[in-house]
Amino acid sequence: MKENIVRQEYDNIANIYDLRWNSYINKTLTYLKNWANISPQDTVLDVGCGTGEFESLILRDNPKQHITGVDISEQMLLVAKNKFIANSNLYPNIYFQIARASSLPFANHSFDIIVSASAFHFFDDPVAALAEMKRVLKPDGKVFILDWCKDYFFCRLIDLYLKSFNSAHKRCYTQAEFHKLLTSANFNIQRAAKFNFDVIWRMMVVEMKL
């Protein structure tokens, strides 16, 4: 099962993740935050939250935002928790929990907004992950997923490379493959875009509803 390998890989790099990927994290998560335009009243779930950088961005504007991050890596979650623990009185509604995307430990219809950034291409069972997002989303809620986009040469190249040399890597998707998965899971795509991360790397993002 790849999940164990992914967990191990992220446990190993948790302490250097923010520093190593600083520019990538800032750019992608700021893009996602602007795209999602989350209202202060929304209850948010972040699937594959990593070191809690999306949470930092959201709480900077709305310290009382109700936001839960889940991840399979205990060490990534530890880094995330440490960012907020000293100021827990300032951020009363931030929670982190260990969980797999394909088995979310929440009641049906719990969240107004679900986000997932740079994690979807790791999911062992993307169909189960989407079914879980559907289950825990409120009927009028929205899901935003941002991920690498295999429509572009360098992503195809990296996908091939990682498939050969990194056992944690699952697979990247073209936008068409990604959208097919989403619509097969009975999500309705509201908006979709591709954007340049830098001169060679491109990402895709989607907003969807039930």
Ligand SMILES: C[S@@+](CC[C@H](N)C(=O)[O-])C[C@H]1O[C@@H](n2cnc3c(N)ncnc32)[C@H](O)[C@@H]1O
């Ligand atoms: C590239 S990091 C992205 C972290 C964060 N979303 C960000 O943008 O900085 C991918 C994260 O997804 C998590 N992950 C991978 N597969 C997962 C799964 N099946 N369920 C939950 N989290 C998962 C990893 O542990 C890792 O922390």
